[in-house]
Amino acid sequence: xxxxxxxxxxxxxxxxxxxxxxxxxxxxxxxxxxxxxxxxxxxxxxxxxxxxxxxxxxxxxxxxxxxxxxxxxxxxxxxxxxxxxxxxxxxxx
Amino acid sequence: xxxxxxxxxxxxxxxxxxxxxxxxxxxxxxxxxxxxxxxxxxxxxxxxxxxxxxxxxxxxxxxxxxxxxxxxxxxxxxxxxxxxxxxxxxxxxxxxxxxxxxxxxxxxxxxxxxxxxxxxxxxxxxxxxxxx
Numbered sequence: 001x002x003x004x005x006x007x008x009x010x011x012x013x014x015x016x017x018x019x020x021x022x023x024x025x026x027x028x029x030x031x032x033x034x035x036x037x038x039x040x041x042x043x044x045x046x047x048x049x050x051x052x053x054x055x056x057x058x059x060x061x062x063x064x065x066x067x068x069x070x071x072x073x074x075x076x077x078x079x080x081x082x083x084x085x086x087x088x089x090x091x092x093x
Numbered sequence: 094x095x096x097x098x099x100x101x102x103x104x105x106x107x108x109x110x111x112x113x114x115x116x117x118x119x120x121x122x123x124x125x126x127x128x129x130x131x132x133x134x135x136x137x138x139x140x141x142x143x144x145x146x147x148x149x150x151x152x153x154x155x156x157x158x159x160x161x162x163x164x165x166x167x168x169x170x171x172x173x174x175x176x177x178x179x180x181x182x183x184x185x186x187x188x189x190x191x192x193x194x195x196x197x198x199x200x201x202x203x204x205x206x207x208x209x210x211x212x213x214x215x216x217x218x219x220x221x222x223x224x225x
Binding site (some may be wrong): 002050060063077078 | 107121122123124127128153155159162165166169170173176182184186190191192193194195198199200202205206209212213215217
């Protein structure tokens, strides 16, 4: 009986995710009005000198967020290094 | 450990992977790509060599990999602070109309992501392969 219920749960989860994804596919972007931040990015793109607007935003307008991203990656990798060093020196932690 | 064909293929492919990684990282402001993607490409080239030829080939890199990573993160911070000092606000573009910030930060991020990914490989999978 339990076996049956587990499959039903996973099936329900899969169907729910499928419905959400299909709904997401139908979303259209025509009626989305352009916010003034996008306008500012487009108008001042030459100030950053970068043709690739995504990179201009990522590294010039919102470099502070990228800095946070880099720090998150750094801390994650530092954790890996610490774990790696513990395991190699004392065998199993 | 691995057969001769795998070693030869690894040795043949690695330079092209590294070259494409350098291109993607450094031309991020013009063509699609950027620091993160370039760093991952570079790391995959080095990891390919590590897998096919074992960690011994790149043991010098494997030893001080975490210094590269710290250096990358710190230069990112230093670039931000110099922007603060020079331009008045954090991460301000040092030369306003040139993609200087994009280029410098791209390369720094590429170095950082490259070192981080190789470090993950060295410290996690290196233990299975013979010691790095």
